[in-house]
Amino acid sequence: MAEKNEILRSIPKMDELLRLSVLAELNAAQASITEAARETVENFRREVLAGNITEVVSAEELAQQIVRRVKQLEQPAFRPIVNATGVSLHTNLGRACLSKRAADAVYGVVSRYTNLEYNIEEGRRGSRYDHVKNLLTKVTGAESALVVNNNASAVLLILCAMANKGEVICSRGELVEIGGAFRVPEIMQQCGCYLKEVGATNKTHLKDYVNAITENTKALLKVHTSNFKIVGFTDSVSLVDMVKLGREKGLPVIEDLGSGSLVDLEQFGIHDEPTVQNSVRAGVDVISFSGDKLLGGPQAGIIIGKKQYIDIIKRHPLNRAVRVDKMTLAALEATLRSYAEGEEQAKKEIPVLSMLGAKVEDLRAKAEYLATMIRSRGTECEVRSEEDQVGGGSVPTQLLPTFAVALSPKNCSVDGLEQRLRLRELPIVGRIHDGVYLLSVRTMEEKDFAYVAEAVSEAMNG
Ligand SMILES: *Cc1c(COP(=O)(O)O)cnc(C)c1O
16 A cells, blocks of 8 residues: 555656557547546546555556547547347437448538539529439329428428318327327427317227318328227228318328338238328328338438428428438438339348348348357357347337347346446447347347457456
8 A cells, every 4th residue: 555645646747648659659639638648647636635546556557548538538429339139220229220322322412512402404493302202202102292300390390381270180099199208289289280189099980080070170180109009999990081081071181100111011020000102092181201210211201292282381481490401311312212113122222121021030040140159259148039129119019030149147247248238339239138138130230240249258258
């Protein structure tokens, strides 16, 4: 044990520290190195005075602490992670990953000037919405289209533009709250509409809508209950019947589809998730859905439907406040091009579709491959049959069969293992189930396997 004063006197001067080769040759901004050095030394001094450090520490040891701090300071706050949860549309982890094509498209437009609002053929002002309008009408079959910041703002804009000061009729079974305090009744209030709830939680009949219509009614609203499911004695009115009623009464039918899949998910064993094309065929006047859920594109609110309504929505002043940006438009156009080239192309190029459509025997082989890499580093693990959620509030009750690598640490707790993997420079986020740590391979990329295997062996044996 050394005297406090002796330890304090042993701290090297700042310029001496900075001249040490580990710091002088460190590939980092000088400002970060100076900041890290000052922080580290101050911290050291404080700990000595508090009696928590009782031994002299070498300059080299302090320099190593500074290097670690520089790395923390220089690391972006917003950065990639390895998703080993198996949840393809994990909202906390950024929902859909873009296709390479979409990522390249964003890269291609961001550092240059573009024709964002410029009509090249005519040499005059153009519209930012034109870049994706034709693709959207082509892939959905709708007459017209508009894109805004996200689906929540799409719903807000549609209701403000089409139903202000009027009544909107919606089934009690569809008064959804999605994440982040977005509730259908409260949105209506914000839009100055009066929500007229009809039916009961479990059952709504056509006559409930018929009886609720008055001269103040502006629209009929259908909301896809994407994040919950009422089971048992249930009934709801079909889109076709709602559209028929709307036509008879001269009222537009609006549908918030939530996820908005362009492919039938039945082929992946996911049941009852409606397609966008189905709503268009049913004759719904205005449909909105997210860009970054089942579509597999960037965050966006996509509004499609009859031209007469889309034109009204486009002209509403709120549209400017929820405007879509150029990076989103680039990514969305590229994503839609994959769909326009056919479903097979979309399934090949769009990560969400290839993840959801992964064959269970391929997932088993992928998990076996990861397990082999982990074992080759001297760590025990087991390949297990498991189930994955889709995520993003989509198809909440359906789980997809999968395979995962299970780890049961002996030298630390499962929570400790979880923390060690999570706190890395490239964090690994898996899940804990029944006291076992699981790496679910559906959402993992094989190019990360060597890194993950190395990280697992360090965390389990270190
Ligand atoms: C997800 C969802 C929304 C919100 O979409 P964002 O793109 O996240 O704003 C709205 N309605 C329903 C039914 C949803 O599922």
